[in-house]
Amino acid sequence: MTQEEKPSRPDSGEHPEDEKPRYKLRLCITGTTSLSARAIVNVRKICEEHLHGQYELEVIDLIEHPEVAAREQVIAAPTLVKSEPPPTRRFIGDMSQSERILRGLGLPADDPPRTTDDTPRKE
Numbered sequence: 001m002t003q004e005e006k007p008s009r010p011d012s013g014e015h016p017e018d019e020k021p022r023y024k025l026r027l028c029i030t031g032t033t034s035l036s037a038r039a040i041v042n043v044r045k046i047c048e049e050h051l052h053g054q055y056e057l058e059v060i061d062l063i064e065h066p067e068v069a070a071r072e073q074v075i076a077a078p079t080l081v082k083s084e085p086p087p088t089r090r091f092i093g094d095m096s097q098s099e100r101i102l103r104g105l106g107l108p109a110d111d112p113p114r115t116t117d118d119t120p121r122k123e
Contacts, residue, residue: 023047023055023105024084027095030077031063035094039078042095050107 027043029036040059047055062069062077072081073090080091082105089104099109 020054021085023051023082025055025057026068026072026081026083027057027059028062028068028072028074028077028079028081029059031061036078038094038096039080042098043080043101046095046098046101050102050105 029039047057060068076092080095082089091101091104095101102109
């Protein structure tokens with residue numbers, strides 16, 4: 001299973017040098033497991049909420065395409081690989097830690113840090 005999503009980009013009238021960076025992401029999964037399904041949902045949510053059409057997401061099933069694991073240096077699945085903009089970053093797991101993913105993508109996290117009782121911290 002290889003799925004590619006390329007959200008449409010409205011014509012902003014901006015020049016290419018004024019555009020935000022375009023993110024190229026590959027989510028490597030293994031079959032139709034619940035972990036793979038959660039990773040797909042979480043990555044799509046992060047992309048739609050924070051990248052606003054400035055991304056390409058390709059979902060690759062490593063069972064069907066094992067050669068991708070070696071090429072992308074994937075040692076566990078699910079793994080999200082960000083190849084553009086540089087540097088390349090890899091994230092392993094169900095992608096539920098959206099704040100960590102956002103920081104790794106170089107994006108600001110929206111939510112303040114939470115304590116164990118889920119109340120906002122006062123700093």
